[in-house]
Amino acid sequence: METLSTPLPSLRRYSTSVNNDHDHDHPVFLHIKQCTNSSQLGQIHAHMLRTGLFFDPYSASKLFAASALLPFSSLDSARKVFDQIPKPNLHSWNTLIRVYASSPEPLQGILIFLRMVHESPYYPNKFTFPFVIKAAAEIFSLCVGQALHGLAIKASLGADVFISNSLIHLYLSCGDLDSAYRVFTMIGEKDVVSWNSMITGLAQRGCAEKAFQLFQEMEEEGVKPNDVTMVGVLSACAKKLDLELGRWVCSYIERKGIRVDLTLSNAMLDMYTKCGSLEDAKRLFDMMEEKDIVTWTTMLDGYAKLGEYETAKQVLDTMPRQDIAAWNALISGYEQNGKSKEALSLYHELQQSQIAKPDGITLVSALSACAQLGAMGIGECIHAYVKEQGIKLNCHLTTSLIDMYSKCGDIKKALDVFYSVDRRDVFVWSAMIAGLAMHGQGRDAIDLFSRMQETMIKPNSVTFTNVLCACSHAGLVKEGKTFFNQMEPVYGIRPGIQHYSCMVDILGRAGLLEEAVEFIEKMPILPSDSVWGALLGACQIHGNVELAELACRHLLELDPENNGAYVLLSNVYAKTGKWDGVSRLRKHMRVTGLKKEQGCSRIEVNGVIHEFLAGDNCHPLSKEIYSKLDEIMVRLKSAGYVPNKSHLLQLIEEDEMQEHALNLHSEKLAIAFGLQYVEVSQPIRIIKNLRVCGDCHSVAKLVSRLYNREIILRDRYRFHHFSGGNCSCKDYW
DNA sequence: ATAGGGTTAG
Incomplete structure (x- = not known):
């Protein structure tokens, strides 16, 4: 066993004075302070037990505090020391609560607090509350926090600035901004921490405006901001995406000579990237003498979010250590910019390389990518991985799984996930x-x-x-x-533009076009392109040319590049036999160079995603697919199927050519492929980027009956489950 | 002895 570097000076001499006034200069306390490892501390512990000094609560508390708080100490061994103290004093109880509060098990801090209240003769004091309130904040327990708040007031400690600051933090962590602000305003002498807690909390909770306002009030009240304040203020700027304000804050920091440590530099860097200025970020990054993993990750995240994937990848490859956050930044960068395939291939690379272990955040991003692509096989693998690794489903992950299964067409599995969780x-x-x-x-x-x-x-x-x-x-x-009419009066949610669009959609689809127009006219906010788009969509269904023209005009005013508007209007013309209108639009589109968005259908077989564009023959099995398609058409026609050409954009004049173009629709290629290569017991799942056309819809219904297969087709707006000749949408779409 | 900080997420 290791021995102490210096011999303990005659412990025995002091052992008789245990019950006397506490001797603050007791040499053993000095030794405790100077301990550099746990075995030295263990020896002192043994000495104190032998001499009986340990049975003096004050002395025991000194040893215990050291074993709990010194840098080398572990919670387990500290707990063992505590359990040996016959009558722990208040200081010891407080210390134990303190270490639990910032441990991985903060709940223990609250349990120890309760034990202290019941078992010990002590009342919680002004030190107890900050610790136990921190524990409550760590587990986001609003009700425990409220109870503690009440106890603190009863103990006449409601005005203590330390306790108030802890309570502000607690209420903000639990999302109760009003209570936090109430405590804040009640503090007589707000110190810098009071302001910092409030500013940081508001910035994180999405109240950036209010956070910045408080920063200004703080200045007016003459409280000097410090580096922590500025981290909070910069975080508010980043949330507001206000680069000018952010730049002003950086110059303010310089002007006021506020200490710029690594954390503050990182916060500045984060503000620059979030506000979209990679130039500022790069300049700061190059100037920073000290960098840590957060610095690198922030820079990487900036490049990834702004679509500079090459540079982002370079940062990943050059950073000193690739932790999972770095990979997550790049994966989520791809995913959020709609680059789902890239996101998944990077996720794959991560798993292969085993450089870092995917965490919940990685999986959320990967699952979102699967949802976008409709890649259920990969999504299921991720779900299996979650189970295998025993990763607990938090609400983020649960949401992503439900979203993935829903968007991949398996609503039953989505419901299974939903019912399997308890939170x-x-x-x-x-x-x-x-x-x-x-x-x-x-x-x-x-x-x-x-x-x-x-x-x-x-x-x-x-x-x-x-x-x-x-x-x-x-x-x-x-x-x-x-529901719409209840939103504001009952739920206090003011309808936003998306709710108005939904209402126009509801009314329009149901054929209540006049009512939809009246609804738009009465809107208290300016109708957006989505509102006019909903009306135009309804006009297509119900063949109303006049309103379609009106909606299209408004839509193009707001979004001149909207090629979908032309397609929809053209469809209305075609449906109502107004061929002159069709050719006028066609000419206009040719002149302006606007093109119909290309139709694309995707189908996953054995984890491989096959993609079909309208009329494409890039697929290696293209020949087979087309001959299968011919076979299907023959079979359908003999069952009485007549191609419905009104759904074409009418860019093709010849009748035969039109029929050919119809057959080239990507979803038909995918159906032909699926019939051949998807196991008979399995439904054929197809994801399409545009809305399914009426002809393809009829074909899918017939195929489901004639070939006795289930087809699940996701289009831009919803799912269609075809089976036995019917569709789940009941032809209402 | 006490409180507050930056990166990854639907």
Whole structure:
């Protein structure tokens, strides 16, 4: 065993004075302070036990504090020391709560607090509260926090600035901004920490404006901001995406001579990248003498989010250590910019290389990529990985899984995930409602919405978008109106532009075009392109030329590049036999160089994604696919199928050519491919980027009957489940 | 003895 470098000076001499006044100069305390490893501390512990000094609560608390707080100490051994103290004093109790509060098990801090209240003769003092409140904040327990707040007031400690600052932090962590602000305003002498907690908390909670306002008030009240303040203020600038303000803050820091440490530099860097100035960021990055992993990750994230993937990858390759956050930054950069395939291939590379272990965030990004692509095989692998690794489903992951299964067409699996978890936040509920909505199960979506309210989880604006969307896809006009009208008076959510669009969609689809127009005219906010787009879509369904022209005009005013508007209007002309209108549009599109977005369908077989563009013959099995398609057409026609050409953009004049063009629609190629290569027991899942045309819809219905196959087709707006000659949308789409 | 900070997420 290792021995102490210096012999302990005659411990025994002091051992008799245990019950006397505490001797602050007791040499053993000096030794405790000077310990550099746990075995030295262990020896002192043994000495104190032998001499009986350990049985003096004050002396024991000194040893215990050291074993709990010195840099080399571990929580486990500290706990063992504590358990040996016959009558721990208040200081020891406080210290134990303190170390638990910042340990991986903060709940223990609260349990120890309760034990102290029940078992010890002490009342919590002004030191106890900050520690135990921190523990409550760590586990985001608002109700424990409120109880502690009450106890602190009862103990006449409600005005203590340390306790108030802890409470501000607690309330902000739990999202109770009002209570935090109430505590804040009650502090007589706010110190810099009070301001910092409030500013940082508000900035993180999305109240950047208010955070900046407080920073100005702080200055007016003459409290000097420090480096921590500026981190919070910069975080507010980043959230506001306000580069000018951010630059001003950086010059303010320089002007006031505020200490710039690594964290503050990183915050400046983050502000620059979030506000979109890679130049400023790069300049700062090159100037920074000290860099840590956060510096590198922030820079990498900036490049990735702004679409500079090459540079981002270079940063990843050159950074000193690639932790999972770095990979996540790049993967989520791809995913958020719609580059799902790249996101998944990077995820694959990460798994192959085993440089870092995927965490919940990695999986959320990868699952979102799967959802976008409709890559269910890969999505299922990720789900299996989650189970294998015993990764606990948090609400983020649950939401992503539900979203992935829904968007890949397996609403049953989405529901399985939903029912398998015991914690559901507003995002989980909203995702499930959205899933049911896109599968046309409007009634179920509405039922789920009612059940959500029984759980006391408050719907947000996204929830309402999804509920209205459910009403739209299922043709529930009356219900949609009711929900919309309840939003503000009952739920306190002011309808946003997306809710107005949904309402126009609900009314328009149901054929209530005049009412939809009236609704638009009465809108208190300016109608957006999505509102006019919804009206135009409805005009296509119901063949209303006049309103279609009106909607198209407004739509193009707001978004002149919107090629979808031309396609929809052209479809209305074609449907109503107005061929002059069709050719006028065609000419206009040719002159302006606008092209119809190319149709693209995707199908996954054995984890490989096959992509088909309209009329493309790039697929290695192209020949087979076309001959299969011919066979299908013959079989369909003998069953009475007549091609419906009104769904063409009418860019092709010849009749035969038109029919040929129809057959080239990407979803038909995918169906032909799926019939051959997807196992018979499995449904054929197809993802299309545009809306399915009427002809393809009829073909899919017939194929499902004649070939006795289930076809699940996701188009731009929703799912169609074809089986036995019918579609789940009941032809209402 | 006490409180507050930056990167990755639907």
